[in-house]
Amino acid sequence: MYELFFKSLNEKIALTKEEEEIIKSYLTPKKLRKKQYLLQAGDVCKAIAFVEKGTLRAYSTDEKGNEHIIQFALEGWTISDLYSFITGEPAQYHIDALEDSEIVLITKSAQDEILKRVPKYETYTRMQLTGAYMAMQRRLTSIISLPVEERYIQFISIYPDIAQRVPQHMIASYMGLKPETLSRIRKKIASK
């Protein structure tokens, strides 16, 4: 039930069986149907979700009803509205499932308790965050400095799994483009 989660954990910090049991006692498993919300903008994000199976996405909606995808999360990734999670302010993003999914929830209080009882866990959260930060910086850099065409090629090479499992118009949104534009860019690339 928590296989991937502990696999990910143990890759970064080796845990004893006892430590695993402590952590396990604070986790909440949850299943989501396709399209089901994990979080709606305006609510407070009370937990970080680790994806055991399936795909989730975080996105915002503007006045015109357009969706802007902020993040995808496949197996082994975590997803949350971190700002809301940390500050307790209302979330700016919606999070929902793109397919039937299984996740592990770590609430704020669970995280605090785990940190107290398994100090090593802080190293894990720091490494997690570092990875997330670097990934986001790469994304930002590519938006600012690469022509759209190369940005798409880079995206595909870094996240082939997302490219396969997520509808194209959502990838367009993730890249800050309209679906028609991405379609034309793909055509152009294919013709080379």
Add this chain to the structure above:
Amino acid sequence: MYELFFKSLNEKIALTKEEEEIIKSYLTPKKLRKKQYLLQAGDVCKAIAFVEKGTLRAYSTDEKGNEHIIQFALEGWTISDLYSFITGEPAQYHIDALEDSEIVLITKSAQDEILKRVPKYETYTRMQLTGAYMAMQRRLTSIISLPVEERYIQFISIYPDIAQRVPQHMIASYMGLKPETLSRIRKKIASK
């Protein structure tokens, strides 16, 4: 010499005098002249810089010689090529001083030693990183979802100090725009 640095530290984790001394022993102060490089792309980023005084920026240069500004750092901020710092791979960014500046360097080995001897410090680095992550996420979100005009207004309201101290064309670059375009956008905003 390290006033701002310890002020920032003590806001997040209260330190004893002994702990401060330990940390202090691992720090390296440095002065930079305007235009002086702290890091050049291709080199390994050996330290995180905390800005005591002045302004630095991180940027990349593309084939056409265009600069793309990734980050500014004023007093109280930190700056580095985090990816290079963590992995030891060559840096992708240049970092230099926009004015005469004073910084505090924390090398990788210094950080490791501090973490060993002052475990609390990990909480600080985690909070630092969390803040940096949230700031970057906000920036990314605004790039993807806001029209340029509102993005600029938001930038000004969040970073009035940067807007005042940094040349406009660098802010344009930070926003992924050409200087002419930003100039026109400002004109448009002013006429309202």
Add this chain to the structure above:
DNA sequence: AAAAAGCCTTGATTTATATCAACAGATCCG
């Protein structure tokens, strides 16, 4: 099985931004 919804593509047109070029004021530097 049929209807509906979701998804991707293509074409025509509009809008936003980049590019090219020139200029004027400010600041830096020998």
Add this chain to the structure above:
DNA sequence: CGGATCTGTTGATATAAATCAAGGCTTTTT
């Protein structure tokens, strides 16, 4: 001090992306 560099603005034109509209294919729902 005076020329050079840096900076911000404006205009004309070219290019890229958004928008509007339609069609066909696939998947989901009833």
